[in-house]
Amino acid sequence: xxxxxxxxxxxxxxxxxxxxxxxxxxxxxxxxxxxxxxxxxxxxxxxxxxxxxxxxxxxxxxxxxxxxxxxxxxxxxxxxxxxxxxxxxxxxxxxxxxxxxxxxxxxxxxxxxxxxxxxxxxxxxxxxxxxxxxxxxxxxxxxxxxxxxxxxxxxxxxxxxxxxxxxxxxxxxxxxxxxxxxxxxxxxxxxxxxxxxxxxxxxxxxxxxxxxxxxxxxxxxxxxxxxx
Amino acid sequence: xxxxxxxxxxxxxxxxxxxxxxxxxxxxxxxxxxxxxxxxxxxxxxxxxxxxxxxxxxxxxxxxxxxxxxxxxxxxxxxxxxxxxxxxxxxxxxxxxxxxxxxxxxxxxxxxxxxxxxxxxxxxxxxxxxxxxxxxxxxxxxxxxxxxxxxxxxxxxxxxxxxxxxxxxxxxxxxxxxxxxxxxxxxxxxxxxxxxxxxxxxxxxxxxxxxxxxxxxxxxxxxxxxxx
DNA sequence: AAATATCCTGATCGCACGGTCAGCAAAAGT
DNA sequence: ACTTTTGCTGACCGTGCGATCAGGATATTT
Numbered sequence: 001x002x003x004x005x006x007x008x009x010x011x012x013x014x015x016x017x018x019x020x021x022x023x024x025x026x027x028x029x030x031x032x033x034x035x036x037x038x039x040x041x042x043x044x045x046x047x048x049x050x051x052x053x054x055x056x057x058x059x060x061x062x063x064x065x066x067x068x069x070x071x072x073x074x075x076x077x078x079x080x081x082x083x084x085x086x087x088x089x090x091x092x093x094x095x096x097x098x099x100x101x102x103x104x105x106x107x108x109x110x111x112x113x114x115x116x117x118x119x120x121x122x123x124x125x126x127x128x129x130x131x132x133x134x135x136x137x138x139x140x141x142x143x144x145x146x147x148x149x150x151x152x153x154x155x156x157x158x159x160x161x162x163x164x165x166x167x168x169x170x171x172x173x174x175x176x177x178x179x180x181x182x183x184x185x186x187x188x189x190x191x192x193x194x195x196x197x198x199x200x201x202x203x204x205x206x207x208x209x210x211x212x213x214x215x216x217x218x219x220x221x222x223x224x225x226x227x228x
Numbered sequence: 229x230x231x232x233x234x235x236x237x238x239x240x241x242x243x244x245x246x247x248x249x250x251x252x253x254x255x256x257x258x259x260x261x262x263x264x265x266x267x268x269x270x271x272x273x274x275x276x277x278x279x280x281x282x283x284x285x286x287x288x289x290x291x292x293x294x295x296x297x298x299x300x301x302x303x304x305x306x307x308x309x310x311x312x313x314x315x316x317x318x319x320x321x322x323x324x325x326x327x328x329x330x331x332x333x334x335x336x337x338x339x340x341x342x343x344x345x346x347x348x349x350x351x352x353x354x355x356x357x358x359x360x361x362x363x364x365x366x367x368x369x370x371x372x373x374x375x376x377x378x379x380x381x382x383x384x385x386x387x388x389x390x391x392x393x394x395x396x397x398x399x400x401x402x403x404x405x406x407x408x409x410x411x412x413x414x415x416x417x418x419x420x421x422x423x424x425x426x427x428x429x430x431x432x433x434x435x436x437x438x439x440x441x442x443x444x445x446x447x448x449x450x451x452x453x454x455x456x
Numbered sequence: 457a458a459a460t461a462t463c464c465t466g467a468t469c470g471c472a473c474g475g476t477c478a479g480c481a482a483a484a485g486t
Numbered sequence: 487a488c489t490t491t492t493g494c495t496g497a498c499c500g501t502g503c504g505a506t507c508a509g510g511a512t513a514t515t516t
Contacts, residue, residue, distance in 0.1 A: 042358070043359055043360065044273070044275050044359065045272070045273035045274075045275060045276055045355070045359070046273075046276065047272050047273060047275055047276025047277075048273055048274065048275025048276055049275075123358050126354070126358055126413070126414075127273070127355065127358055129413070129414050129416055129417045130270075130351050130354055130355055130413050130414070130416075131271055131272065131273065131276075132271065132416050133416045133417065133420070137416075137420070140416070140417055140420045140421065141420050144417075144420075144421060145420065145421045145423075148421050167438065167441065167442060168434070168438050170421070170422065171434075171435065171438045171439075172438075172442075174407075174410060174411075174414075174418060175407050175438075175439070175442060177410070177414075178406045178407045178409075178410030178414070179402075179403050179406045179407055181406075182402060182405070182406030182410075183402075185354070185357070185358050186354075186357050186358070186402075186405075186406070188357055188358075188360050188361045188365075188368070189357045189361065189368055189372075190402060192361070192365070192368045192369050192372075192373065193368065193372060193373045193376050193398070194398065195373075206396070206399075207399065210395065210396050210399045210403075211399075211403070213395065213446065214395060214400075214403065214442075214443065214446030214447070215442065215446060217445060217446045217448075218441065218442030218443060218444075218445045218446040219442070220445075
């Protein structure tokens with residue numbers, strides 16, 4: 001978890017209490033703002049997004065946004081806490097003993113699923129990186145680099161034990177990232193070229209199957225019949 | 229070529245002539261502005277870039293930018309004329325008779341080379357697509373879609389003739405796009421994780437080799453020893 | 457040298473931006 | 487009941503934006 005330190009929803013012990021019966025107004029508005037901000041930032045980038053439009057989207061006055069988030073940057077960073085959390089919540093338990101084909105197939109599948117379920121997060125992350133990662137540079141240099149090296153060392157061990165073909169592990173991770181995230185980030189291009197309005201389940205399965213087939217075969221692995 | 233219609237440099241028949249001996253001032257400034265604009269737009273996105281900063285980068289007064297380009301959007305679109313031209317200038321002569329392995333290997337190599345030589349173009353294009361391609365939607369729906377379908381039909385023919393494994397041709401094109409462009413667009417992430425300052429020739433060759441190996445093997449092809 | 461056409465830019469416009477703040481509203485504590 | 491604490495927001499501020507334009511600078515034509 002990156003330590004930007006601005007997503008803890010401090011529910012006050014005293015003070016105004018919710019008007020609504022279902023959950024606090026605070027949490028509700030907080031999430032509405034985050035959701036609105038995600039859409040705005042993903043569509044217009046950090047500089048292009050405006051607090052006013054985020055407020056409009058959330059159905060709140062502009063000043064209320066600044067009541068919850070001290071600045072535009074704090075709001076932006078709060079989104080990345082969520083994204084990075086989402087990102088780290090899988091493939092953390094991979095062991096050398098595991099089956100390479102199973103692990104890679106599951107990894108690819110999971111990434112494609114995230115493309116389908118959280119396209120905005122992926123776009124937001126992509127825009128940030130393309131612009132030089134001005135806000136999350138530290139995270140990449142520390143946690144993300146460590147994560148990659150850990151996974152790479154597992155892959156290297158598999159190669160040493162002849163359990164898969166000798167390919168560069170870091171580039172393999174890049175390949176899985178790029179090929180899967182492409183369907184989220186370049187959604188517009190993919191859908192337009194394929195003449196579709198939006199992704200549907202069968203297409204997600206098709207993408208997942210295609211990438212698994214190519215990449216696993218490329219690694220000298222057999223595609224597992226079931227990717228539990 | 230997309231028909232934005234704003235890059236024709238109309239050299240006037242009469243009027244002021246260049247101070248410089250080598251080429252006209254007009255062409256010189258025109259290119260300086262385009263170059264400066266490419267950097268600004270790629271770093272800050274359409275909304276985030278400012279005419280003033282583009283002017284500073286080009287070493288010209290702000291009003292001079294508006295003398296050459298009527299509006300911010302016209303300047304932005306002019307960049308895409310160049311990008312799309314760059315993009316279309318390869319793989320247009322592929323025939324069914326060609327060798328699949330040779331063609332795909334050359335395609336991958338060419339794309340990685342473009343990543344190395346024109347990273348800003350790739351970033352600019354990526355940002356545009358992520359934001360929903362508001363300015364080049366028409367180009368994608370027409371020329372780009374046609375391009376993809378043409379290449380896909382060639383690949384389908386190869387598959388029919390058992391010259392390669394039966395994989396989805398359109399997704400194969402997406403895979404080559406995504407995996408190659410990743411190194412341009414996510415340059416910051418890649419370099420940071422690999423602990424490098426910038427790309428060098430040997431790394432470009434390494435990337436090219438890795439992707440060719442995985443993708444061609446994934447397609448049931450043998451990597452050609454020489455990718456003329 | 458005068459006329460003409462293009463090149464160039466300082467000054468300025470209206471506008472939207474991020475951010476601030478005084479002060480009221482509402483709930484909780486006593 | 488009334489004080490305290492927090493929730494909320496209309497109005498406002500300084501800044502930088504894209505764009506405009508009058509008018510001077512410069513080169514060519516006559």
